[in-house]
Amino acid sequence: MDMKTCAVLLAAGGSSRMGTDSEGRHINKLTIDIEGMNAIERCVRTFSRCVDGIVIVSSEANEEAALLAERLSEVPVKTVRGGERRQDSVLNGVRAANCGIVVIHDCARCFVTERIIMEAVESAAAYGSGAAAIKVRDTVRYGGGAAPVDRNGLMQMQTPQAFDREKLIAAYTEAGDATDDAAIWERVFGPVRLTGGSISNQKITERDDIPEFIRFARGGHDMRFGIGEDTHRLVPGRKLILGGVEIPFRLGLLGHSDADALIHAVIDAMLGAAALGDIGRHFPDTDPKYKGISSVILLKKAASMLRENGYEIGNTDAVITAQEPKLAPYIDEMRKTIADALGVGIERVGLKATTPEHLGPEGNSESITVRAIACIRSI
Numbered sequence: 001m002d003m004k005t006c007a008v009l010l011a012a013g014g015s016s017r018m019g020t021d022s023e024g025r026h027i028n029k030l031t032i033d034i035e036g037m038n039a040i041e042r043c044v045r046t047f048s049r050c051v052d053g054i055v056i057v058s059s060e061a062n063e064e065a066a067l068l069a070e071r072l073s074e075v076p077v078k079t080v081r082g083g084e085r086r087q088d089s090v091l092n093g094v095r096a097a098n099c100g101i102v103v104i105h106d107c108a109r110c111f112v113t114e115r116i117i118m119e120a121v122e123s124a125a126a127y128g129s130g131a132a133a134i135k136v137r138d139t140v141r142y143g144g145g146a147a148p149v150d151r152n153g154l155m156q157m158q159t160p161q162a163f164d165r166e167k168l169i170a171a172y173t174e175a176g177d178a179t180d181d182a183a184i185w186e187r188v189f190g191p192v193r194l195t196g197g198s199i200s201n202q203k204i205t206e207r208d209d210i211p212e213f214i215r216f217a218r219g220g221h222d223m224r225f226g227i228g229e230d231t232h233r234l235v236p237g238r239k240l241i242l243g244g245v246e247i248p249f250r251l252g253l254l255g256h257s258d259a260d261a262l263i264h265a266v267i268d269a270m271l272g273a274a275a276l277g278d279i280g281r282h283f284p285d286t287d288p289k290y291k292g293i294s295s296v297i298l299l300k301k302a303a304s305m306l307r308e309n310g311y312e313i314g315n316t317d318a319v320i321t322a323q324e325p326k327l328a329p330y331i332d333e334m335r336k337t338i339a340d341a342l343g344v345g346i347e348r349v350g351l352k353a354t355t356p357e358h359l360g361p362e363g364n365s366e367s368i369t370v371r372a373i374a375c376i377r378s379i
C-alpha cells in the first residue's frame, strides 16, 4: 500500500451557528482573524508538518482564503470545491487526495497539534483507522428532567480522523449518511480505533467562542513587556533609598521625591508595558504633593493603574549600576518591599547590582542608574 499521507481539510461549512456581526454581516468562523491567522491558515500550517500533501475542501465563500493559506504549507496543496452535505465534501477531498492514508479534519478545530495528527495517522497506518477522541468529563443528560446518562466509557469524537483511503471510499459508497467519518467507517469495517484528542482541540461553533480562541492563541493571556531606566545624582546631605530601603552611605540620591531610582525604573517598565506613558506624566516632579514622597506609594499607585487597565504583574527584573556602596546585603529586603507593594510573591521580583569598574559617572559615584524590565498579563 502507498503509505503516503494526505490531509483533507474541510472548509466548506456555512458557519450557520455563528450569526451576524454588529453591522448585520454574516460571520465566517474560518476566515475570521485569530491573532494574525485564520482557522484555515492555522490548520494548513500545522498539517503541513505532518503529511505529504494537503487538499483543502472549500466553499465558494472560503476559496480565496484557502488559496491564500497555501503559502503557509511546506507540502503541495490543492483546493477543491465542497459538496452539499459534509460527506459530499469529504468524498470530494478524499478522491482528490492521492495517498494511501487520508486524514480528515474540520478546519474549525484550528488548535489541533502535531501530536494529535500523528497519533491518528500512525493508527491508520497500523490498523486502517485512527480517530481523535477524548473522555466525556462533564455529566451528560437529556433535556426535560431525564436522569443523567452514565458517562462511564462515553467518548467525545473529534477530528482528525485518519483512514486507509481505498477502504474509506468503499465505506462511503456503501454506508450513506453520518455526522462523522468514523461512523461511516464502522458500518462497513467495524469499530474505529480511537486515538488521543485534546480539550484544546475544540471547534469554533458560535460567535461567543471567538474571544476564547483568541485568548488561547495568545497563550491564555495577552502578555506584554516594558522597559524602564532612571538615573539620579548622588549628593551629600540626602538619604540613599533604593527599593524602598534606606541604605547607610555618605551620599544620597537627589530628586523631588525620595529619588528611589530603582522603583522609578520599575514603575516606568510597568507603565511602558501597558503603553500608559511614564512616571513623569502620572507623578510630575512639579507637583508639590509628590515632594519627598516615598516612591513605594507611587509603585502601589502604578500597580493599581495596571489593574484598572486590565493587567496584572507577571514579573519584574532590574539591574542597579553603582560603584558603591555594597548593595548585596540589601537586595532581598528591596525585592520584598517591591513585591509587597505590587501584591506579588518575592519570586516575581528579580534584582541585581553591578559595579561599573570606576567608569563613567556611576563609576565615580556621581550617580546611580537602574534599568528594569516588567512583564504584565491581561487579567
Ligand code: MG
Binding pocket: 230, 231, 232, 255, 259, 260, 261, 264
Ligand atoms: Mg527618577
